Amino acid sequence: MKQKETAHILIIDDDPDILLTGEIVLKQRFSKVSCVDRPEKAKSILDTGEVEVLLLDMNYSPGANDGKEGLDWISKINDLYPEIKIIIITAYGELTLAVEAMKRGATDFVTKPWEYEKIQVSVSNALKLARTEKEIIRLESKQQGLKQNLVIKSDQVIAESKEMKSVLQMAEKVSRTDANVLLLGENGTGKGLMAKLIHELSPRSAEVFMSVDLGSITESLFESELFGHKKGAFTDAKEDRMGRFEAADGGTIFLDEIGNLTSAMQSKLLTVIQNRELTRVGENKTRTFDVRIIAATNSDLEAMIEKGEFREDLFYRLNTIEFDLPPLRDRLADIPPMVDFFITKFCKKYGQNIPEIQSEAIAKLKKYRWPGNIRELEHAVERAIILSDGVRLMSEDFNLKKTVKSEGFISTTNLEELERLTIERVIKSNEGNMSQVAKELGIGRTTLYRKLEKYGFQ
Numbered sequence: 001m002k003q004k005e006t007a008h009i010l011i012i013d014d015d016p017d018i019l020l021t022g023e024i025v026l027k028q029r030f031s032k033v034s035c036v037d038r039p040e041k042a043k044s045i046l047d048t049g050e051v052e053v054l055l056l057d058m059n060y061s062p063g064a065n066d067g068k069e070g071l072d073w074i075s076k077i078n079d080l081y082p083e084i085k086i087i088i089i090t091a092y093g094e095l096t097l098a099v100e101a102m103k104r105g106a107t108d109f110v111t112k113p114w115e116y117e118k119i120q121v122s123v124s125n126a127l128k129l130a131r132t133e134k135e136i137i138r139l140e141s142k143q144q145g146l147k148q149n150l151v152i153k154s155d156q157v158i159a160e161s162k163e164m165k166s167v168l169q170m171a172e173k174v175s176r177t178d179a180n181v182l183l184l185g186e187n188g189t190g191k192g193l194m195a196k197l198i199h200e201l202s203p204r205s206a207e208v209f210m211s212v213d214l215g216s217i218t219e220s221l222f223e224s225e226l227f228g229h230k231k232g233a234f235t236d237a238k239e240d241r242m243g244r245f246e247a248a249d250g251g252t253i254f255l256d257e258i259g260n261l262t263s264a265m266q267s268k269l270l271t272v273i274q275n276r277e278l279t280r281v282g283e284n285k286t287r288t289f290d291v292r293i294i295a296a297t298n299s300d301l302e303a304m305i306e307k308g309e310f311r312e313d314l315f316y317r318l319n320t321i322e323f324d325l326p327p328l329r330d331r332l333a334d335i336p337p338m339v340d341f342f343i344t345k346f347c348k349k350y351g352q353n354i355p356e357i358q359s360e361a362i363a364k365l366k367k368y369r370w371p372g373n374i375r376e377l378e379h380a381v382e383r384a385i386i387l388s389d390g391v392r393l394m395s396e397d398f399n400l401k402k403t404v405k406s407e408g409f410i411s412t413t414n415l416e417e418l419e420r421l422t423i424e425r426v427i428k429s430n431e432g433n434m435s436q437v438a439k440e441l442g443i444g445r446t447t448l449y450r451k452l453e454k455y456g457f458q
């Protein structure tokens, strides 16, 4: 016996004989057939999101035979459930009505009395059409993710310092697994690049890498953006749309700026990650997904947990493996190869010959604090390439702010403490030359001395 195709078909007709024969005939070919005698009763079945093909009678009120009711229902159903293919059931010879129904969005028509072979073929064709359309939508979303993949291929990861070498080794190991990864580090330390690298090295590399900047998604759009929506679920939901999780199916999703989620967003994300299934906004049906999750943030999540700003259970879901990307000032050995890498990149971009770099310039780059880390270094090199004489890159070409590397990252938000630390740093960098210190701080010498006294400096 031929195996049944897994599909849910719905028949709506007020004639019980039609429903009975339709059910018997279609059940020979399809796994599930539901029947109702009026369109008003079909809502709960349609809302399951399972029905792919609907056979619809055109007249319901006693004596009605112009098909007007059926035409109205076609428009309504098409509007609310655009993915469902509608086949109308007409009496023999009602060709004009069939044409009008097709104009409203019906896919095909079958005539009463049933021709068994014909309805099976018609439903089978409608089913193929429904599935092809779904596949096209899926591929379009996937392609968006694959475009992001292309950008990654050309990137290289520089890791000369021992800190970055060990990060790379760990990335290689982790990429072979499906473990969730949490990337921590200041802005511009390469969290995004590391996420792409882990994906590239993983068995999922031929699939989508989907990057989502959670910092730019508003609370109202969060659910629909990540989990998708049904047409009509809210005013702007003009079409059915899959979310980022579904579009990344088989691949990797990169949730950047995870520390920016409100508590409501955190709960929704946690439920989806925990259950490994999601529900599109406005739909009842749950959908499973197979996605590897990499999250990143420059926030101190543990401090946020303590303050009740980040859910501990979500944190433990995300941080199966945790990476700390060190700031650039703590991996000085990476600076020279990175500078070379960016010089080559930008000389190519601006069609220039590769210049030499003054050794004093490299020494200055190593002393600088790099609050914006590698992104800032990249911009500094780009600027230097544009401004240089094309032969030699000098330290002035990099336009570094007059600061030196501090002992550690100033994390205080207390103004007085910030002032004290800044003064301390500037004194060190000017080797105690107070006129210079006052000048750099932009204050008079008297004010400087008053502040030195206040903060107990010698």
Ligand SMILES: Nc1ncnc2c1ncn2[C@@H]1O[C@H](COP(=O)(O)OP(=O)(O)OP(=O)(O)O)[C@@H](O)[C@H]1O
Binding pocket: 155, 156, 157, 158, 159, 185, 186, 187, 188, 189, 190, 191, 192, 193, 194, 256, 298, 338, 341, 374, 375, 378
């Ligand atoms: N090890 C590296 N080798 C070469 N380029 C790097 C390296 N790390 C980072 N970069 C480059 O530095 C820039 C910033 O990196 P990236 O965007 O990955 O940082 P990020 O930590 O995700 O930043 P943010 O927190 O602001 O999102 C990118 O252009 C990236 O390609």
